[in-house]
Amino acid sequence: MADAIAAIDNDEAPDKETLKAAVRELLRALAAKAPGHSVEVRVPPYGAVQCVEGPRHRRGTPPNVVECHPVVFVELAAGRLAFADAVAAGRVSASGQRADLTEVLPLTGPHGEPLDAPEEDDA
Numbered sequence: 001m002a003d004a005i006a007a008i009d010n011d012e013a014p015d016k017e018t019l020k021a022a023v024r025e026l027l028r029a030l031a032a033k034a035p036g037h038s039v040e041v042r043v044p045p046y047g048a049v050q051c052v053e054g055p056r057h058r059r060g061t062p063p064n065v066v067e068c069h070p071v072v073f074v075e076l077a078a079g080r081l082a083f084a085d086a087v088a089a090g091r092v093s094a095s096g097q098r099a100d101l102t103e104v105l106p107l108t109g110p111h112g113e114p115l116d117a118p119e120e121d122d123a
Contacts, residue, residue: 001025002112005078008071020046023070026077026107029114034104039096042067054098064096079106 004022007014014022023046030041031049038054040062050062068076072091075081083102086092094100109115 001074001108004074005080005108005112008074008078008080013071014074019070019074022074023047026073029107030077030101030104033107034101038062038098039064039066039101041065041101043070043073046070052098052101052104062096064098066092066094066099066101068092076101076105077107078112079108079110 001022003018004014007018013019023043027041027043027047027049031051034051034053036053037050037056039052040048040050042048042065044067052064054064068086068091072081072086076083076086076092081091083092083100083105087094107115
């Protein structure tokens with residue numbers, strides 16, 4: 001994940017396998033941080049998860065859907081892009097009353113470390 005974030009920070013495109021691994025790891029982190037089934041987060045072609053507590057979706061298209069490009073998802077998860085700004089700019093499609101991930105993002109620290117991980121000493 002750190003390699004994908006570093007590439008994005010350097011205005012480079014992460015390679016396909018690095019991006020896929022980062023997206024899948026971040027989707028798992030999102031589902032763990034905001035467990036539930038009321039919002040479906042789609043990051044094609046790499047994956048989708050259901051998250052956020054609330055009414056459970058059972059059939060057909062879920063009423064609350066968030067969808068974005070993989071690079072945008074990494075930017076959101078790493079705190080490089082605010083969810084509201086991404087929606088306003090058309091970089092994220094968010095439909096439904098619960099399709100706001102502002103409260104659960106970012107998912108990582110500045111270098112891709114989990115937010116609950118202890119910070120490394122730079123000394």
